Amino acid sequence: xxxxxxxxxxxxxxxxxxxxxxxxxxxxxxxxxxxxxxxxxxxxxxxxxxxxxxxxxxxxxxxxxxxxxxxxxxxxxxxxxxxxxxxxxxxxxxxxxxxxxxxxxxxxxxxxxxxxxxxxxxxxxxxxxxxxxxxxxxxxxxxxxxxxxxxxxxxxxxxxxxxxxxxxxxxxxxxxxxxxxxxxxxxxxxxxxxxxxxxxxxxxxxxxxxxxxxxxxxxxxxxxxxxxxxxxxxxxxxxxxxxxxxxxxxxxxxxxxxxxxxxxxxxxxxxxxxxxxxxxxxxxxxxxxxxxxxxxxxxxxxxxxxxxxxxxxxxxxxxxxxxxxxxxxxxxxxxxxxxxxxxxxxxxxxxxxxxxxxxxxxxxxxxxxxxxxxxxxxxxxxxxxxxxxxxxxxxxxxxxxxxxxxxxxxxxxxxxxxxxxxxxxxxxxxxxxxxxxxxxxxxxxxxxxxxxxxxxxxxxxxxxxxxxxxxxxxxxxxxxxxxxxxxxxxxx
Numbered sequence: 030x031x032x033x034x035x036x037x038x039x040x041x042x043x044x045x046x047x048x049x050x051x052x053x054x055x056x057x058x059x060x061x062x063x064x065x066x067x068x069x070x071x072x073x074x075x076x077x078x079x080x081x082x083x084x085x086x087x088x089x090x091x092x093x094x095x096x097x098x099x100x101x102x103x104x105x106x107x108x109x110x111x112x113x114x115x116x117x118x119x120x121x122x123x124x125x126x127x128x129x130x131x132x133x134x135x136x137x138x139x140x141x142x143x144x145x146x147x148x149x150x151x152x153x154x155x156x157x158x159x160x161x162x163x164x165x166x167x168x169x170x171x172x173x174x175x176x177x178x179x180x181x182x183x184x185x186x187x188x189x190x191x192x193x194x195x196x197x198x199x200x201x202x203x204x205x206x207x208x209x210x211x212x213x214x215x216x217x218x219x220x221x222x223x224x225x226x227x228x229x230x231x232x233x234x235x236x237x238x239x240x241x242x243x244x245x246x247x248x249x250x251x252x253x254x255x256x257x258x259x260x261x262x263x264x265x266x267x268x269x270x271x272x273x274x275x276x277x278x279x280x281x282x283x284x285x286x287x288x289x290x291x292x293x294x295x296x297x298x299x300x301x302x303x304x305x306x307x308x309x310x311x312x313x314x315x316x317x318x319x320x321x322x323x324x325x326x327x328x329x330x331x332x333x334x335x336x337x338x339x340x341x342x343x344x345x346x347x348x349x350x351x352x353x354x355x356x357x358x359x360x361x362x363x364x365x366x367x368x369x370x371x372x373x374x375x376x377x378x379x380x381x382x383x384x385x386x387x388x389x390x391x392x393x394x395x396x397x398x399x400x401x402x403x404x405x406x407x408x409x410x411x412x413x414x415x416x417x418x419x420x421x422x423x424x425x426x427x428x429x430x431x432x433x434x435x436x437x438x439x440x441x442x443x444x445x446x447x448x449x450x451x452x453x454x455x456x457x458x459x460x461x462x463x464x465x466x467x468x469x470x471x472x473x474x475x476x477x478x479x480x481x482x483x484x485x486x487x488x489x490x491x492x493x494x495x496x497x498x499x500x501x502x503x504x505x506x507x508x509x510x511x512x513x514x515x516x517x518x519x520x521x
Contacts, residue, residue, distance in 0.1 A: 039130055043088075044117035052116055054127075058134055060090065062116075072114065074134055079111075079172040079265060083128045086121050090114045090131075091171040093262050109259065111171065140267040141200035141231070141517075144169070144176040147187050147214070149206035153238035154309070157205050160237045164257035165205060172265045176203075181210065191217025191227075201231040201517060203264055205257075207238015208288050212480040215274065215514055216285045220373035228274075228374070233264035233517040239310065240405035240481065242288055243516075246416075251519035255406050264517045271417040271512030273400055276376030277479055278506045279499040281365040283376055287514065288480040289404055290507065292464055293327055293395035294320060294426070296478040301491045321434050326392040327475050328465030332359075334385045336420045336456035343387035352383045358504050359461055377508045379459055389453070392468050394426040394434070398460065398507065402444070412444030413456070416518075419511035420456040427453075462505045474501045 039054035045062055052062045058074040072078055072092055079091040096108040118124040146165070148157045158180070169176055177199075181187050191202070191214040204210040211234055218227040235257050236244035245255045253259045275286040291299065302316035332355050335342060346352035363378050399411035399422045411422035429437065429451035440446040447454040466487060467473045474487010477499070486493040487501035499505060 039127065041123050041127065042119055045114070052127075054130060054134075060114075074131070075138055076266065078131075078135070079168065080135070081128065081131050083124050086118045086124050088116045088118055088124050088127055090116070093168065093258070108254075109262075111167065111258075138267060140172070140174075140265060142174060143199050144174060144201050144203050144233070144264070145194065145199045146176050146178050146203045146205060147181060147190065147210055148178065149181045149187070149204075149210050149238070151181070152206045152209060157237035160235065160257045161205050165203075165235055165261050168258065168261045168265060174265060181206075185213060187213035188217040188220075190214075192220055196227055196230055199230070201233055201264065203233035203235060203517075205235040205237045207236075207240050207481070208234075208243050209238065209481050211243055212285075212287060212482065215287055218514075219274070219285050220371075222372045224374045228513055229515050231267075231269050231515045231517050233260070235260045235264075236406070240408075242404045242406075242408070243401060245403040245406045246401035246414075247516065247518050249403060250416075253519060259519075263519045266517075266519070268518055268520050269515050270518035272514040272516050273417050273419060273421075274510050274513040275398075275400060275421060275507050276366075276510065277484065277499075278362050278366050278376065278508075279485075279503055280362060281369040282499050283366055284479060284482065284484060284498060285374075285376075286400065286479045286507070288400055289410065290398045290477065290479040290484075291396070292329075292462060292475055292477045293393050293397075294325070295395050295397050296476045297325065299478055299481070300476050300483055304491070317438055318435070321431055321438070324394065324431055324434070325470075325475075326394055326468045328468060329391040329393060330388060330463040330465075331393075331396060331423075331425070332386055332388045332461040332463075333423065334381050334458040334460075335387060336458055339455040339457070340387070342453060342455045343389045346383065346386050346388055351388075352386065355386060355388075355461065356381075356383060359506060362461075362504060362506050377510050379508045381459065389425060389427075391465060392427065394429060395424070396462065397424040398422065398457075399424065400509075408441045409444035410441060411454075412447060413454075416516070417512040418456075419509055420458060421460065421507060421509055423453070423455050423457050423460065425453040426451060458509065460507045462507075464501060464505070477501065477505065 041052050043052045050063045060072040064070050077092045077094050082089045092112055093109055094112050096110045148161050150158050187210045221227045234244045236255055244260050248255045248259055277284040277286055297320055298317050302312045305312040367375055367378055399414050402409055402411055402414045404410040414422040437446045437449055473489030476490050477485040483497050485497050485499040485501040
């Protein structure tokens with residue numbers, strides 16, 4: 030064994046697959062040796078090594094590596110696989126030194142050691158438990174990560190867990206589900222008395238639901254395919270990124286959103302198609318066609334404060350009472366939330382000048398706000414959305430022929446729908462939505478959906494009258510807190 034004092038490289042003669050070779054630990058964290066075929070092999074500890082095991086003079090490096098043979102999972106993204114690399118060291122003393130060096134390097138990476146794992150066994154195809162046992166558990170064990178497993182038992186159980194959990198016992202919370210459990214955890218955090226500390230707890234997302242928009246957005250940012258194993262590796266590596274959190278307000282009632290809010294066509298498809306759950310994921314495609322053939326439009330207004338560079342969208346508020354009424358309603362809503370006696374984070378109290386506000390008047394086919402690029406694994410709703418820019422991406426459709434609309438919906442897969450002349454796509458700092466009823470059916474309202482949670486339903490809608498969090502009709506407002514939450518994230 031030798032240690033190069035100038036480069037801090039550890040070298041040792043070893044046997045790999047029965048052949049003599051030299052194993053080196055490089056300054057950049059690479060493990061390098063020559064395979065039996067003579068080709069050089071290198072494992073990067075930070076990105077590929079899960080952990081290691083040592084027994085006698087044998088050192089086993091547990092890794093998650095790119096699979097050979099040219100296998101791809103789409104768009105040039107390669108498959109990866111679990112693999113062990115077994116080295117026969119020159120002596121037990123050599124193995125001891127190597128084990129110490131590897132442990133020292135891995136510990137310095139700041140990886141999580143203790144996780145609280147929440148599994149939703151009811152979501153999506155009800156496969157979350159299977160995904161945990163097949164994909165999540167083996168990688169956590171290989172990485173020597175300790176965890177506590179908790180299955181959700183009822184709606185909002187994850188919110189309750191996050192609200193009362195002793196966070197000092199864990200380095201992160203992992204959600205094995207669709208996007209719903211993540212949203213519940215964020216809302217639970219922000220309703221704690223110690224919300225400021227709780228919301229900084231890193232959150233991991235393992236795709237095991239119907240939509241999986243957050244997991245897709247995270248993994249796609251690093252050009253990785255959206256798979257449970259890739260998502261687990263994201264958690265194990267321990268890299269973090271900030272995430273904007275939007276506060277949705279109405280007359281003192283609030284909801285914290287991390288993914289999206291929709292009203293009109295998208296919300297109708299998402300929520301009303303639940304009656305066709307027996308069709309599986311194809312229910313969304315089927316009901317999309319139904320809703321386009323029998324297209325609805327909704328009266329209403331949206332008022333917004335554009336992000337820099339988007340001031341040309343919409344119209345300025347007129348000089349009559351419109352501007353004053355909008356600002357009055359905005360401020361009353363903000364103050365109503367601040368005055369409600371409730372623990373936890375109150376949301377950003379935002380004040381804007383009259384000159385900053387602009388408006389788009391209905392009727393609308395769809396109004397859609399997004400915090401991250403992907404709404405689901407096959408819906409790139411907001412291709413320019415960023416995780417932590419302090420803005421929401423607003424997608425508006427008003428007048429569009431049915432034939433063009435059907436084509437637009439197919440373009441959601443790659444985000445090219447935003448280039449259509451029938452789509453307004455912009456970024457906003459804040460938004461006030463005043464939803465109205467359907468054109469031609471004035472007694473019937475619409476649905477407002479945020480992160481898969483129905484916030485409000487108008488008269489004549491699917492399952493109306495169920496006592497949703499907010500009412501349909503009064504203004505609903507959204508503000509954005511830049512980088513409030515924290516996610517485990519791949520390095521982009």
